[in-house]
Amino acid sequence: MNVGLLILIVLVIAAAGYVLGRRRSLATADGNIRGMHSLPGYHGQSVFLFASVPAFLVMIVWLLVQPLVIENQVSALIQPSDIPEGSSLSLVMADVRRIADGLDLAVARGALTEDQIATMRADLTNLRGRLADVGVAIAADVKQSVFVAAQEYRALNKIGLMVMSGLVIAVAVAGAAYSYSRITPRYRARNVAEAAIKALLILSSTVAILTTLGIILSLVFETAHFFNLYPARDFFFNLTWNPQFRGGSDLGIIPLLWGTLYVSFVALAVAVPVGLLAAIYLAEYASPTVRGIAKPAIEILAGIPTIVYGLFALITVGPLLRDYFAQPLGLGSSSSSVLTAGLVMGIMLIPFVSSLSDDVINAVPQAMRDGSYGLGATQSETVKKVILPAALPGIVGAILLAASRAIGETMIVVMGAGAAAKLSLNPLEAMTTITVKIVSQLTGDTEFASPETLVAFALGLSLFVVTLLLNIVALQVVRRYREQYE
Amino acid sequence: MSVDNTVAEAGRPRLIRADRTRRRNAAETRFRIYGVVAIVISLAALVFLVLSILSNGLGAFSQTFIAFDVYLDPAVIDKNGNRNPEEMKKVTTIGYGNLLKKALAADLEARGVSTEGIPPKEVDGLLSKDAPAQLRDKVLADPGLVGQTIRFETYANGRIDGYFKGRVTMESARLDSNVSPEQLELADRMRAAGIVSVRFNWGFLFGPDASELRPEAAGLGIAIIGSAYMMMIVLVLALPIGVAASIYLEEFARQNAFTDVIEVNIANLAAVPSIVFGILGLALFINFLGLPQSAPIVGGLVLTLMTLPTIIIATRASLKAVPPSIREAALGVGASKMQTVFHHVLPLAMPGILTGTIIGLAQALGETAPLLLIGMVAFVRDFPGPPPEGFFDPAAALPVQVYNWTQRADPAFVERASGAIIVLLVFLLSMNIIAIILRRRFERRW
Known part of the structure; x- marks a missing residue:
């Protein structure tokens, strides 16, 4: 299940929550709007927000954390002996990712099936050639251990995505149900919805701070990295x-x-x-x-x-x-x-x-010009002697x-x-x-x-x-x- | 004035008084002239800039075409004779090239255009290097054409095109190893015979980019789509976030340290060099989040961050312009603060917000430097898919395509780059005109 579809599902759940919440609020008040604290629309809105916001937060956090965890797991599979001369773990991992993506692509194009991949051995089949067929170029022939790591990488990614999808949908449904169950005529739905919207407004206004922070962090980290490799003194004072x-x-x-x-x-x-x-x-x-x-x-x-x-x-x-x-x-x-x-x-x-x-x-106030003209200055003298110094x-x-x-x-x-x-x-x-x-x-x-x-x-x-x-x-x-x- | 002076101060020599006044008046005139000169310089620079781009770039919209009859010989392109596109794919462009070579020679002979003294290779050289690929695509798309004689129209080589546009002359052809004066004369004869014609070239607007050796086939299609995708992303992200941030800062925020920090940040972000945003995009979106290079999604995100300050500043100004009496009236009849803002203030501020957004988008459309860093300079031949998946496919962008073309050796690309600038300027101009119309029609003065 891909992320776009998941977003769509959550939105559908939330929209359904809006409709149901609105209807239920009217039903609990026996159709008498005057007996309610908030208008039906606000009840709908609060269900919508409870369904969508926590679900999206979970999804964002998961998407940020998952690659780090999987990277850790998979790189443990690669032995120091698998890393070729002059290469590094990060380069091998890049290969692993590329092979994994290539396999995904091959499956999507119908060039390979999942069963074939599971039984395939890198040293026996021409993996490089097969991936080149679907347009993924790999520098050298693939070692078996790297291929196993790539398989593991794919498997973990698949599991991660499935667990995340389940979790996100569960959170969305749970949020909607919780908020739905709280609907009564006296429920202060408007205050809840407005507080949530205000939180969104505040969140949006912090984007400016986050951008500045992002700029500073990305620049400072990589610069520190650079100064580890190249002396700062040379950078600032070398003439060539x-x-x-x-x-x-x-x-x-x-x-x-x-x-x-x-x-x-x-x-x-x-x-x-x-x-x-x-x-x-x-x-x-x-x-x-x-x-x-x-x-x-x-x-x-x-x-x-x-x-x-x-x-x-x-x-x-x-x-x-x-x-x-x-x-x-x-x-x-x-x-x-x-x-x-x-x-x-x-x-x-x-x-x-x-x-x-x-x-x-x-x-510049007009009075200053008038004063200068009053003393007999020409316009250019006024500009040069009064306006420019003031401005x-x-x-x-x-x-x-x-x-x-x-x-x-x-x-x-x-x-x-x-x-x-x-x-x-x-x-x-x-x-x-x-x-x-x-x-x-x-x-x-x-x-x-x-x-x-x-x-x-x-x-x-x-x-x-x-x-x-x-x-x-x-x-x-x-x-x-x-x-x-x- | 001088008369007044001389009469009023009678004790001093007349001549010097008049002199002094004359000097002061001369200084006044001089100063005025400086001002006029400054304005004339600025306007002349504008006119010169626009004329230089127009004179260089208008040629890119027309192109020299060669049309002739081609017999699609089944013996060459479909040896098995079963019209199966899969099998026909085995015939490379070289096979089609030979076909074209023969067909062109035959067509010239049939129409009595003399090719005497010109080696066959040079006759063939009049065609674009892209021609065999075009013919192959055409045949593969419709295998039924095999065995027929079709009228095939293709681009002329960039140098021949340059000759009809005045970029290549007989003198320059003599020094050029890629084209000979004889070829140009032949092209003249072909034009007289109606085989060669110059007309508007839709391929420039809708076709994909082409490699270094075939400037005549290079088009802006992918760049326009890439730019359009990025503008969609900017619009969808920057407008809601910018409006939300402005509403908070203008309508809800109390004056405290937190809002001060945000204000200072917005003011500074508006003035951070654009290339720094490119570094941010590279480090954050590509290296850290692992988004693909040269994809519109990354460009769109970077441009969103760049456009936000513009939209926030414009939105705050138009929120501020809504008179407090509107808010007081809404609050007075029992609306909540949120209802006041969303039901009354925001709709009244909308024209101003939209104007600011369009101007922000126009800025983003012309931005080049950050896109260079996130890999939009890559050579892309395949059109990106439809959104949203297409946002992750490699694409180009209009301003980056211009830069890309200026880095190539063939002078024909300079014409293409200027033509692309004209397209870019037309987009910018229409966006600005829409903004002005919006402002004129909907802006309310209180």
């Missing part, structure tokens, strides 16, 4: 980034950090003046018509996915810069460069800077938020900045960033044992910490600024 497949890699973050900061700096150098001046013009000078057209048009830039900017950098901006700047000036011959990525990222950041600054400038904290907050965006941006640099880790000052040379290397170390091969893969988590953690700090500071600055004028 040169991963090797055969070990002995140099995995220093410094060149990546340099690339990240350089690209972000170029991006901000584009976005801050343009965005700020555009915001000032829109807030202080533009007529309502111009503002009504230009402001949404600029904000379109914020709605365009970063992959579009990445492609723009790759096929348009990069070749343009190479043909008209880098090659004539003799500064480089690559179309991906710090300047390419920085320019395009700058365009992407314009709306961030402009709409945040626009809000901030609009929040400065908010603008700084906006720039910090834009900086955090720039540091964490991935697709534009993946497609525009290049892949070579370098410490260079030439903006027309290809350099690489932290995010680019996270992508390149984690795509394709995801064998979680080598420092070359795990370094991505250390890079991710560094990125997370830096952007988090920037965000917290920026949000604080903006909030304090708002309070100042409210």
Whole structure:
């Protein structure tokens, strides 16, 4: 029985509980709604909740725990002598799982029957060939002990799933029956149902906390794992980034950090003046018509996915810069460069800077402008000497938020900045960033044992910490600024 | 103004006063111009971006086709003569390739298109490398065709297609080992004879991806389905969870340490780099929970977590916009707090919530970086099954497909990538327009 079907069964039980509960509540009150504490629908709801919620909780816990238990049981079957040279228990277990899945698939396709599998011996039949027929590839020929482990794995999984199905259905029925038996006209079904719904609301709002927790835990654990394999001092202070497949890699973050900061700096150098001046013009000078057209048009830039900017950098901006700047000036011959990525990222950041600054400038009280005009200042003098100083904290907050965006941006640099880790000052040379290397170390091969893969988590953690700090500071600055004028 | 100044302060030399005013006015004008320039730069960047994508990508929607008569020789593709598809599967694409080669040569001769001076291999090279597989699929789907002469239409090779779209020229063909100027001239003659035509290509929208060597056959079908599956998952998970969380925070929660922590968390999650969510997906959903790689379910879960803050922020704003008098009236006639919220406040806030949700979905649709980490870059040729099992099958996603195509060597894939971007932008545009219409029609001002 699969999980989807089980969910459906529980829902059907719960729905039936709703109908029955509703009917029974009316029956106990002899059809007189006024004699009941709660409306019939609430009685139905409380039966529904009692039937479904505990059953789903049991199911979730079971699904989380079962693989761990089975893994333990099965790995006990594998002797140290079964593990080939240069391999590990976890790799053998991966094989076991793959064989088990392959057998399931073979049964589902009708290529094998359960009886055949039970009597099969790995050393006699060509298991590898048979599994290849159903599209499951296994690296080497299968040892008998591994095959036995796979059979055991399948058997345990099957038993586990059956026991779970029985248990979940039993819990659902028991919950429904319990709640059904409690129905009387005086039963406070509405309070029960509302308390349960409120619990669900609270549960939903903790998803944000759980997500943050999940991010931190997954990053910290794998980073700790990485620092066991590779010294932290080298990671933070080594000046070269040169991963090797055969070990002995140099995995220093410094060149990546340099690339990240350089690209972000170029991006901000584009976005801050343009965005700020555009915001000032829109807030202080533009007529309502111009503002009504230009402001949404600029904000379109914020709605365009970063992959579009990445492609723009790759096929348009990069070749343009190479043909008209880098090659004539003799500064480089690559179309991906710090300047390419920085320019395009700058365009992407314009709306961030402009709409945040626009809000901030609009929040400056009109009285300050009037005071300045009253003293005879021109409009631009008012902007430069009164409004900007007053709005400065908010603008700084906006720039910090834009900086955090720039540091964490991935697709534009993946497609525009290049892949070579370098410490260079030439903006027309290809350099690489932290995010680019996270992508390149984690795509394709995801064998979680080598420092070359795990370094991505250390890079991710560094990125997370830096952007988090920037965000917290920026949000604080903006909030304090708002309070100042409210 | 300058007149006023000079009259009011008579004690000083006139010239300098006027000068100073002129300078101040010039500064004013300059400042204004800076502002205009900034806006022009932003808008020019937008226009340039859109034009560059359009000019590169529109070509992907039309394709060069070659149509000719093929005699499906039973001696080649069905040696036993019993039209049994199982036995006919033994004939590989090489057999069909030979059939096509002969048929094309015969058709050219019959129509009087001269192939003089061009080796047969190059004539054959006008066809897509995908053509034999297409013919084989067609025959296997309908074995009754064997022995007949059918009109078979297939893609022209990517280079020939590029020639008709202006990407490949006679000069570039001379330097290219994959195509010769003679082939291009032949293609011109074939077009004049009506064998070759350029028209809209549905295969680009609905077909599966194709390998590195056959850009002309690559399509977006699987990517569109994968993206659609992910959006379904995001909608089904993020909307209820986001709305529930917002209702709690906005209507029930007291101001305490717990709600403070949640608020700070939501604000920060909205600004965490998207790639970090990809790492979370890889570590939590794939490594820890053992969900399959490159499956829409994992992508959908990751995008759900990313979209939640957007939906929560939008929902809270629209809940806040419902005036307190509505709540007070409901409470006043004896509704419980829960009834007040679900029967009165929530329906009134619904348009705002839906608008926020659509905008959140649009963001999620364009998100690429986290999907790279959870294996959506894999080359997928088979369409995923129908949901819900299909959620666990390997699939691609629209933005990732774009990235994938840009990593390939053949320049024809650049056109495909830009075309895919156009498709993506059309989806985003329609979602945003729906959001705007919803807001216009249903938003109430209190």
